Amino acid sequence: MLFLFLKYLQPTHYFQLYRKDGTSIFPIIENLPNEIVEQLVPEAKFKSEKARKYDLSWQAVNKGYIGNTEVYTSFEKLPVIDEYRFLRKYFHSIWVFYVLMLRLLSFKNPFREFSAWKKSRDTVRSNYLNKPIKHPDCNKQQSSLVEDKPLVSVVIPTLNRYKYLKDVLADFEKQTYKNFEILIIDQSQPFQKVFCKDFNLKIHHIQQNEPALWLARNTAIEKSEGSIIALSEDDVRIGPDWIENHLRCLDFFKADISAGVFYPEGSSIPKERSFFCVASQFATGNAMLYKDVFKKIGLFDRQFEKQRMGDGEFGLRAYLNGLKSISNPYASCIDVKAGTGGLRQMGSWDAFRPKKLFAPRPIPSVLYLYRKYYGRKRSLLAILKTVPQSIIPYRYKKNKKMMVLGLFISLFLFPFVVLQVVISWRLATKKLREGAMIKRL
Incomplete structure (x- = not known):
């Protein structure tokens, strides 16, 4: 990463890693267009x-910025004061102090660290998200991909959510783009065979006896007939131009993946996701990609079955292989967050908040992902940053005061938290020894 101290605050960010060809994502500034x-x-x-x-x-x-400018393949070491100044410019002062403490506890020169931290206090916090880079409106551009009308295969796994599934299927009936099929991999018990008969859609309703999310998605992709795959869920709501907006993004940016944006019901699109940019995450509930992507990098890793972050791993795999994934605010969807069914029923919905005292924290698939791609040290940094915050219930996760409270509570619960992490680490080790379960298309 271009600033070393980012490893403390974003230890498992996609862009922390070089791609397989040795390149970073960051453009050489002298080569950028004026x-x-x-x-x-x-x-x-x-x-x-x-x-x-x-x-x-x-x-x-x-x-x-989305372009083909030459990028950095290595980064030089920077003065410590510049590292602190960068953090102060883009992160809350609490996190800057957190980094200072980590540096001191790891036996860095205390005089140099404290001096740099103190001297950087005159840095003004940036509001860069208020002025994103402007792109031509791809929705106003002619799209040859939309005009060619390729068959799009929409993948929807479901488990005991017929109440919500009917709403998203009603949304698909209203799509402006018409050449698509829907593959529903239904793991519900009891299975409602005639559920889809009243919808005016081309639906392949496939029963799957085993409740397994990644198996369901992989099965649907294998059975799909389209050259383009759209990934959706059973508890979202989409606009009538959802498919078309994804297609336009793929076409306009010559992308491999269009990564749509989620936002909770009653809320709005987060500011950091409100503009087109190179995607730093991937969610299987709202995305579109060429089927050839699965031929290049494989299907979803079933080591994440009944656990979390299988989509994050796939997105990281795509990034490392140099595939172009664009965060697309126009293809947004409302996340209804159904309280029952789905991953809530079959496994761990929250990656960091176990329901039982002696359950692993975080769930093993998280550490499997971190350790596989980022190594032991970065994984420990990620644990240190995320686990104390996870003491506080999910609904308070964006409340800064509650996050600080979580840090102090974790000190009292330290023995139990350490035990939970050790359990998770050992289970992740087992997964790593077994290896990836990635099937080729």
């Missing part, structure tokens, strides 16, 4: 010129 550079804000207080350039490169990616 119209892009003009939308970036230089930081005059950096001590080194290299830090100023790295900062602009980071801005470009996070403000939505």
Whole structure:
């Protein structure tokens, strides 16, 4: 990563890793078009010129630059004060102090660390998300892909959610794009064979006896007839142009993947997801991709069965293999968050909050993902950052005061939390020894 201290706050971010061809995601600033550079804000207080350039490169990616400019393949070490200044510019001061404590506890020079932390306090916090990089409106551009009308195969796994499934199927009946099929892999008990008969849609309603989410998605992809796969869920609501907006994104940006945006019912699209950018995450509840992607990198890893982050692993695999994934705010959907059925019923819906005292924390698939791709040290940093916060219930996870409270509570529960992490670590080790369960298409 271009700024070393990001490893403490984003230890398992996609962009922390170089791709398989040795490249990063970050563009060399001198090679960016002038119209892009003009939308970036230089930081005059950096001590080194290299830090100023790295900062602009980071801005470009996070403000939505999408292009083919030459990227960095390595990064030089920066002055410690520039590392702290960068963190202060983009992260809350609590997290900057957190990094200082980690540095001191890892026996870094305390005088140098404290001095750099203190001298960087005059840094002004950036509001870069208020001015993302502007792209032409792809919805107003002619799309040859939409005009060619390729068959789109929509994949929807479901488990005991007929009440919610009927709503999303009603949304699909209203789509402006008509050439699509829907493959429903139904794991419900009891199975309602005639459930789909009243919908004016081309539906393949397939019963699956084993409740297994990733098996369901893999099965649907294998049985699909389309050259393009759309991934949806049984508890979302979509607009009438959902399919068309995904297609337009694939076409306009010449992308392999269009990664749609979720937002909770009654809320709105998060600011950081409100503009087109290179996707730093992937969710199987709202995405579209060419079927050839699965031929290149394989289907979903069944080591995540009944657990979390299987879609995150797939997105990371796509990134590492150099596939182009674009975060698409136009293809948004409302996350209804059904209280029953689905992953809530078959396994762990929350990756970091076990229901039982001696259950693993986080669930083993999380550490399987972290350790497989980021290694032991980054995994430990991720545990240190996420586990204390997970003491607080999910509904308070965006409440900063409650997060701080969670940190203090975790100190009292320290022996139990350590035991939960050890259990998870051992189960993840078993998964790593077994290896990936990725089937090729």
